[in-house]
Amino acid sequence: MTRTTTLGALALGVVVCLTLGTLVAVAWRAEGAGGFGPADWAAIRFTLWQAVLSAALSVALAAPVARALARRSFPGRGILITLLGAPFILPVIVAVLGLLAVFGRAGILSQILIWAGLEPVSIYGWHGVIIAHVFFNLPLATRLILQGWLAIPAERFRLAASLGFTPADTFRVLERPMLREVVPGALLVIFLICLTSFAVALALGGGPRATTVELAIYQAFRFDFDLGKAALLALVQFAMSAGAALIAFRVAIPGGMGSGLDRAVTRWDGGGWLVVQDGACIALAALFLVLPLSMIVARGVPELLSLPSAVIEAAGLSIIVSLSSALLCLTLALPIAALAVKRGSALIEGVGYLTIAASPLVIGTGLFVIVFPIMDPFALALPVTALVNAAMALPFALRSLTPALAGIETNFGPLADQMGLTGWARLRRLWLPRLRRPLGFAGGLAAALSMGDLGVITMFADPQTATLPLQMYRLMGAYRMDDAAAAGLLLLALSLAIFWIFDRGGRVDADA
Template sequence: MLGVGFFLLMGAACLVALLRYSELHAWLGYLQQPYLWRVVRFSLWQALLSSGISLLIAIPVASCLMHRRFYGRGALLQLFSVSMVVPTIVAILGLVVVYGRSGWLSQFLGIQVPLYGLTGILLAHVFFNMPLAVRLLLQGYDLIPAGQWRQATQLGFTRWTAFRWIEWHYMKKVLPGAFVLIFMLCFSSFAVVLSLGGGPKFSTLEVAIYQALRFDFDLNKASFLALLQVMICSLFALLVYRIAPVNRQDVSLLALTRYPLKDSYWARFADGVALLCVFVLVIPPFVAIFGPIFSPLFFETLQSLALWQAVLVSLQIALPAALVSVLLGICFAVLARFCMGRPYLAFLPNKIEHLGNLILMVPGLVIATGLFLALRDVGWGLPSSYWIVVWVNAVMALPFVLRALMPVMYQQERRFRNVYLSLGIQSWSRWRLEWPLVRVNVAQALGYALLLSLGDMGVIALFGSQGLVSLPLYLFQLIGSYRLAEGSCVAVVLILLCLMLFYGSSRFVGGKVGGVNVKN
């Protein structure tokens, strides 16, 4: 409860500090600016397109991965897990190498892709969010009882018939939540739009907030834009969830068992097209990232002092931010479990989880600015910039931490609640008993928080100074000065550092299973 209380206290302090420096009477003037509504329209349009395209591709891909067993399937699922949290600036560099004006597509096929603009933004968003959608839809397949698959096999269902009468019934329960999550991620996109937007014509609200803070230091306008973004995301989420069916797990589900369905030429063709989309959209940028690793310039880049200073700054930010994020996630989970066991608080667990996820609606730049103003009022101004960056990175990773922790924490509560009560097991003793069962999920949460904090470029771009330049910001500066070859080498260092930290969290926190859930 202390962790959740501190989270709410910091949020309230940010809000009060922003409102103190705001002039509410000027907000009506902002509503009359044509530029504002052009930014809002583009933000909505690109978010809707990105979400729709990601889900349209993810549905056949998830169906293929559910029904097909082929060599490399496990590696592809692991790649999907990594692509969700790969540093944004690294992925952008990979896209530039593949689809840029002098990229692979232009050199080998002579195809010019207008990368800087809406097309590039959509490519980047699909690269990040299509794998996320696939993972969410595969979780929806876990809701289907094994008895329905068995009956489908006995009745000779084809893939299309099974999708129409079985799979779609469960997919439509998962799709609204996936659509809202991806929409919010795309609507609040910052680094992608800043790098690939190509000008004011393709700005989003998040970029407009950055411009208001970084170049004008207009706190009033930034507060207004942030509140507008929160209102739009909230209304959109309420609208989607209002018409979405309730997601309930079938009580007959014990374990997912695969039963083969009747195969056909069209099913194989559809699966082939789905996998081709994956190989075209996801695989090439990853390959392009590691392209410079054998070049002489890569070894010259490793000798740069600025590179290793940026690596040190990134680690100094990512490690404490990840630990704080996981501790916050555990506090949220423990409080939610406490409410589950008490009938008069049974309505609170979902509300507590939603509270942690609401951070997706609030721009990290605004949280950082509000916290900076609150600390400045008590005499801690610029010296607190480092801790502001750490805290904001921690809370921005919290929704992903909760997604990894909450299901297993709920499961342990339902499974062992009566045993704990009868034996009087509480607090630390209970945690020691559960640690072997939850350590894999804690390791996954820590890995996600590490990678998200390591790859963040939003807050550090606002507060970064000569002595506070992280690896993503250093890479962005190289790309901005047209040192693309050197930037490619720095991107390799960044992605290797991400993989090392992700493996380290899985190996040393998750244990010998290395982040793989083992079912008895």
């Protein structure tokens, strides 16, 4: 067995233990189905309902925005498209605070309603969960659908214009078939994300009518210390996530538009009132995404210099956890990618994607069940948080590294074999110089996601241990909103900075 095979097998073993191993531990502690009460069944129904509604709204609102971006050229368009990727690494708790500043009882919208003599609104409850999920997933859906529009060859639009197609004809012949290919995959991906969204439900949900399965796991674990109930709910969560992931992977996106000459797409079907329609779609989407973050900046800047010492300490712990998580993620991803490329096996890569079907709380529950008889699990709060966050970022790292490594081996592998370049020499001389960009991107993504995570740490942390997202959540719970805004601004800056440093470090002087 070569060193690549050994390291790859070990990394796969860690992934299997973190997913299936913790699932077995959870199943061992789980009670029978009779252990579910009405509130638990309500949590299951609400989890599925809110995920379906959130995904449907996100995609329905994203389609006109993507269409407008596809057929309009304006100053700042590239910056806006780039910003559409920001919510993916945006700390959830920061976005929640921004949404509260806009849609909360003391937010901008409520102040306008009060000025108009109407009742203020409240974002807490099922509608708050939906709004937050749309905020996070509207940009993702827009990017996914926009790629479908940009994939239609320019020659198809040129031919449509020469045939005198109206905008309705263009939609029927060119755009509607593309949407049939792209939309199902986007719906399923966002549905899966909403299934495992814990921080949104923790901050904005709660109550009998707005409790998700993950929030029910947390409540059973943290407040009732009912490990059996938490384990049974964790099994349900894993089953729902695994089912959604399997369906998502099986929904292929065929390329039905053929190929073109790679010309820039020019549109002739967007004149008249459609200019106003597209402008309104882009402006409203940008306002919806930018306004909450602007409120965080406006409220947080004046308080930055007077941040409590606990926030600074929590920021230091978050940096340590995020860097550790990035290192662990890359340590797992590179051997798995190398083994998958060497064996040419999609199954090996698929095992690395197992964590996409597991939620952090499910893995955390399993680790607690395993560790609890041996030692105090609360003493492992930070290492467990770093490990689970690394596992959750692993699918994104594999998606970045595996195609790049396959290309390297295809182009340079035979020559490296003839030269006897194997082991660490092959890694140092051939792989790392050409993998710096995907390694930097994957490391930055893992670090940024870990920096903003409010999941496992809520289960394992004691009152003296807190990462920055948890400390920010505690400030919000104490109604210290100005301090929470300053902590949120610091968290946002750290998340973006750490992603930029990794990503930029991978691109500077890279050979490829």
